Amino acid sequence: MTSTTSPQPSDTDAATRPRRHGLGPSLSADDFKSLFRGHPGGVAVITAEGEDGPVALTATSVSSVSADPPLLVFSLSALSSATATVASAATIVVHLLDVHDIELAQLGATSGVDRFADPGRWTRLVSGEPVYNGVRAWVRCAVVSRMEAGGSTVIAAHALQSSIARDVPAGEPGDALVYHNRSWHRLGEHSRIA
Template identity: 60%
Template sequence: MAPDLADASPGTALPLDGGLSADEFKRAFRNHPAGVAVITADTEQGPVGLTATSVISVSAEPPMLVFSLSSASSSAPGIATARTVVVHLLSAAQLPSARLFATSGVDRFADRESWGRLATGEPFLHRAPVWIRGRIVDRMRAGQSTMVAVHALQAHIAPAAEDAPLVHHNRGWHRLGSHSLLAG
């Protein structure tokens, strides 16, 4: 009989026997849309950043969010060891930024006009309609990824933050808008 999660104490890892293949799991999630964010941090080597579709809010009191870092990302080690990060929630107008930060082997911070530093030192994207600066409070290995918990310390919400959100769905970028709403 398999162990029951209800019987496990917090922090206890249960065995992961069997399960879906990686291809089956990816296929299952392919049609599940996700918001798009760029996460940035400062390291001793300079600014790092990546595009993420795993950002979720988990608590309003205290204000907490979580995101996942793939071990395949070249920016993951820098972000995973940072003390603070900036999570940029993108609108469809920031598609070029989403593509740039999702591309390997390029200098994501080459365009000095597109980003700056907060008073606290973290790199941020000037055109992001919403960004949240936070302190990393926990990390948890989850397969080939690391889940990162962030306590939100500061937010910037531009008036244009009501622009159509950018989502990732079935391997593509999409804009949500009034045409996306279902009646009733």
């Protein structure tokens, strides 16, 4: 582990790795993963309609960017089977989950399964996008920008329509679902520290 107060060189020291993009030495993939394992992320499932039907994936990279205009961003790993469809879609649905949606979060994160096998679990919006029933909240978005970044695609999307089934009053902890250090966690009154 590298200390921020007294850096210690290691066999993965940034100075020993080649420079990329002319930006200077970079962290190794393992060092970068270690950084973000300790940084919790909210959990979302993103759906889109493709030529072969609906697709879904779980993401922990969804973040609001602007309230006016209402924009959000997220990234898609090239390793997901749903990435190509989501990345090329004109519109998508971002489902913002809480602990009551843990099964959906796990479904979207599981490889090799039909995420739409249960017809009672989802429906289509009037505009055609697949949407899961009963989630805490969802937002239908128009994709406005795509950017390739390493092994991922970063998507910027404009919020068009939303539904909140379980609202959280301002200042209340709710039942947030977060992904931290390779496991699912629940935030609530018990986890409030200030």
